[in-house]
Amino acid sequence: SAPAAAPTTGSAAGSTTTxxxxxxxxxxxxxxxxxxxxxxxxxxxxxxxSESESISKSKSESTQSTQSWLQRxxxxxxESTGExxxxxxxxxxxxxxxxxxxxxxxxxxxxxxxxxxxxxHDTIHTQQSALLLKRQLWDDDGNDARTFADLTVRESCAxxxxxxxxxxxxxxxxxxxxxxxxxxxxMRKRYHEEQLWNDRWRVLGTYGTWGLIALNSVLFLGGQVVxxxx
Numbered sequence: 001s002a003p004a005a006a007p008t009t010g011s012a013a014g015s016t017t018t019x020x021x022x023x024x025x026x027x028x029x030x031x032x033x034x035x036x037x038x039x040x041x042x043x044x045x046x047x048x049x050s051e052s053e054s055i056s057k058s059k060s061e062s063t064q065s066t067q068s069w070l071q072r073x074x075x076x077x078x079e080s081t082g083e084x085x086x087x088x089x090x091x092x093x094x095x096x097x098x099x100x101x102x103x104x105x106x107x108x109x110x111x112x113x114x115x116x117x118x119x120x121h122d123t124i125h126t127q128q129s130a131l132l133l134k135r136q137l138w139d140d141d142g143n144d145a146r147t148f149a150d151l152t153v154r155e156s157c158a159x160x161x162x163x164x165x166x167x168x169x170x171x172x173x174x175x176x177x178x179x180x181x182x183x184x185x186x187m188r189k190r191y192h193e194e195q196l197w198n199d200r201w202r203v204l205g206t207y208g209t210w211g212l213i214a215l216n217s218v219l220f221l222g223g224q225v226v227x228x229x230x
Contacts, residue, residue, distance in 0.1 A: 089190040096186040100179040110172040114165040121158040128155050
């Protein structure tokens with residue numbers, strides 16, 4: 001009876017091994033499920049970005065408010081000490097000086113143009129007069145007559161140019177006079193205002209010095225009284 005039971009055991013073992021290998025193959029063939037993404041990192045990233053934007057916005061607003069406050073403080077200081085007024089007067093003097101220099105340069109150019117126009121007109125007028133004096137000797141072909149007519153046209157244009165240059169010269173001289181007066185007025189006003197503000201600063205400095213002396217005296221007397229009562 002013992003030999004008959006052995007094959008049964010072997011067949012059972014074989015069937016067990018076959019089923020185990022089949023189950024292993026089936027398990028290996030099955031694909032692994034893909035991991036489901038977690039939405040939490042996206043929410044965290046969006047929150048961090050919004051927080052950084054709010055922080056940068058608050059920083060920019062604080063910087064702008066600080067700059068605005070500093071500008072107001074500087075403006076008040078400049079107005080109270082007269083720096084703004086003196087600076088504007090200084091700019092006015094520089095502008096008037098530049099305009100005066102420009103007008104002087106324009107006057108020099110106008111004088112040169114007038115001198116050239118006068119020279120050209122005198123030359124043409126001299127040629128015309130010399131040809132007119134020889135009128136009895138003009139040739140019969142009409143060349144002298146055509147030359148005289150051409151000189152007459154040129155003399156008319158030269159006289160017109162001379163009158164325009166003279167008018168521009170007169171305007172340039174008037175402009176120089178006006179610019180010079182404005183420049184002197186700007187310098188006088190600036191000097192006057194500087195003297196006024198220097199007097200104000202001197203008075204304020206004197207009052208400040210006396211105020212410090214009074215404060216030191218009060219502190220000294222207060223210290224003496226405290227020491228006496230001790």
